[in-house]
Amino acid sequence: MLTNAPRGTKDILPETVGSWQYLETKIRDLCRCYGYGEIRTPTFEHTELFRRGIGEGTDVVDKEMYTFQDRGERSITLRPENTASTVRAYLQNKLYASSPVKLFYIGSMFRYDRPQAGRLREFHQFGVEVLGEASAAVDAEVILLAWDLLKSLGLEDLTVSLNSVGCPKCRPAYRAALQDFFRDKLPELCSDCQSRFERAPLRILDCKVDGGKDFMADAPKITDCLCDECREHFQAVQEYLTALKVNFALDPRLVRGLDYYTKTAFEIKIPSLGAQSAVAGGGRYDGLVKEIGGNDTPAVGFALGMERVLMTLEQAGKLPPPNDKADVFVVAAGDAAKIPAFELITACRRAGYTALMDYAGRSFKSQMKQADKAKAPVALILGEDEVRDSMVTVKNMASSQQEKVPLGEAVAKLAAILSERKGE
RNA sequence: GCGGCUUUGGUGAAGCGGUUAACACACUGGAUUGUGGCUCCAGCAUACAUGGGUUCGAUCCCCAUAAGUCGCCCCA
Numbered sequence: 221m222l223t224n225a226p227r228g229t230k231d232i233l234p235e236t237v238g239s240w241q242y243l244e245t246k247i248r249d250l251c252r253c254y255g256y257g258e259i260r261t262p263t264f265e266h267t268e269l270f271r272r273g274i275g276e277g278t279d280v281v282d283k284e285m286y287t288f289q290d291r292g293e294r295s296i297t298l299r300p301e302n303t304a305s306t307v308r309a310y311l312q313n314k315l316y317a318s319s320p321v322k323l324f325y326i327g328s329m330f331r332y333d334r335p336q337a338g339r340l341r342e343f344h345q346f347g348v349e350v351l352g353e354a355s356a357a358v359d360a361e362v363i364l365l366a367w368d369l370l371k372s373l374g375l376e377d378l379t380v381s382l383n384s385v386g387c388p389k390c391r392p393a394y395r396a397a398l399q400d401f402f403r404d405k406l407p408e409l410c411s412d413c414q415s416r417f418e419r420a421p422l423r424i425l426d427c428k429v430d431g432g433k434d435f436m437a438d439a440p441k442i443t444d445c446l447c448d449e450c451r452e453h454f455q456a457v458q459e460y461l462t463a464l465k466v467n468f469a470l471d472p473r474l475v476r477g478l479d480y481y482t483k484t485a486f487e488i489k490i491p492s493l494g495a496q497s498a499v500a501g502g503g504r505y506d507g508l509v510k511e512i513g514g515n516d517t518p519a520v521g522f523a524l525g526m527e528r529v530l531m532t533l534e535q536a537g538k539l540p541p542p543n544d545k546a547d548v549f550v551v552a553a554g555d556a557a558k559i560p561a562f563e564l565i566t567a568c569r570r571a572g573y574t575a576l577m578d579y580a581g582r583s584f585k586s587q588m589k590q591a592d593k594a595k596a597p598v599a600l601i602l603g604e605d606e607v608r609d610s611m612v613t614v615k616n617m618a619s620s621q622q623e624k625v626p627l628g629e630a631v632a633k634l635a636a637i638l639s640e641r642k643g644e
Numbered sequence: 645g646c647g648g649c650u651u652u653g654g655u656g657a658a659g660c661g662g663u664u665a666a667c668a669c670a671c672u673g674g675a676u677u678g679u680g681g682c683u684c685c686a687g688c689a690u691a692c693a694u695g696g697g698u699u700c701g702a703u704c705c706c707c708a709u710a711a712g713u714c715g716c717c718c719c720a
Contacts, residue, residue, distance in 0.1 A: 279718050345720060498720060525720030553678055584678050592680040603678055
């Protein structure tokens with residue numbers, strides 16, 4: 221299958237690349253306003269970085285990484301997400317000299333998972349990380365940034381779920397409380413949850429199978445078990461979001477899949493997306509920088525799935541129309557016109573216009589058809605007469621008016637017609 | 645990793661166990677030898693995802709593989 225791209229990968233073709241650029245431009249503009257600098261980290265890292273950063277026992281690390289040995293016997297992994305790399309770069313480049321450090325990235329991530337709509341093996345994320353700031357204002361800022369982006373793209377149907385997953389001080393007590401609660405209900409839980417009981421009891425809460433069972437509603441809520449610091453922080457985040465009119469809902473069962481989260485956890489969903497409706501997710505990860513070898517450094521961030529956003533925009537018809545129009549088509553009739561036509565088209569291009577021509581020596585009529593298909597408002601026609609007289613026929617395709625002008629004035633004439641059209 | 649559905653030309657697709665695989669769009673050429681958009685004419689799948697099998701014979705039946713899609717899981 222030489223002609224098939226690997227499973228779960230996709231070519232982005234010229235007809236859709238405009239949508240990507242549109243989204244990327246929105247992102248970059250917004251990040252500039254919020255004061256975030258773009259960072260580009262390597263596509264692959266030492267496997268150990270992800271094992272430590274994301275955590276053993278998570279699905280991403282255990283079953284979804286593209287890991288291989290390079291020729292120097294190093295274990296290398298294609299990044300499955302960009303937070304660990306960003307933190308690594310933060311430490312390696314000693315960015316902590318100033319604080320806080322606000323970064324964003326756009327790039328490919330790789331996860332070996334079964335592909336379906338909105339889930340690819342190579343996919344693109346936009347994400348944001350703030351390092352070195354513990355204030356709840358930053359948690360809110362980061363959520364607001366994601367919210368603003370989605371809103372400015374014209375998306376209305378958004379759900380923001382918010383929770384706090386506590387910190388190393390209060391989470392052990394909560395874990396224990398949960399285990400006490402579930403211990404006598406173990407037989408009623410699904411097999412997945414039974415195995416989660418020891419390892420990751422928090423995950424039982426967002427199990428799709430057991431989630432609807434009656435006793436779930438009575439399970440202890442983490443928000444009731446938070447330590448003072450976490451509770452105050454959580455409270456403050458909510459106050460900010462409320463003041464800024466971000467429509468969030470508390471979801472005590474929201475648990476993030478990666479180990480490094482502390483305190484704030486959030487997720488933005490677009491219900492119309494179906495099974496893969498989570499479009500952005502993130503939260504605070506105060507323990508990660510230290511885990512990777514830095515000083516104790518608070519941090520918050522999120523990642524957003526660009527394919528999922530683009531899918532939604534397409535469904536909702538919110539993508540900008542493709543800009544595939546040429547400005548001018550150069551028509552050359554006869555061999556003698558070939559070189560002058562090439563000179564003419566080059567002059568148009570150097571003047572900044574999108575200029576097309578026929579290379580195959582097709583008939584005059586066919587070249588006119590091509591001009592029409594290219595939606596060029598102007599055709600510049602070079603035939604035998606024109607070449608002999610050093611003239612060019614400038615035809616306005618919309619009005620069918622045409623006029624012969626000296627070769628040297630062709631570009632100026634073209635400019636005049638195009639600006640006239642623009643004015644209308 | 646698990647389950648359901650799908651797979652015909654550049655695109656949308658019809659089709660039946662049996663000598664020419666509809667139709668439409670797109671594309672290419674043409675309709676008084678230098679002018680497009682409308683109309684008309686012509687051309688355009690030794691080929692029906694791939695590999696096996698059943699059959700006298702399969703694009704249509706069976707199996708496997710691959711890819712896509714939906715759901716589970718997970719997540720963005």
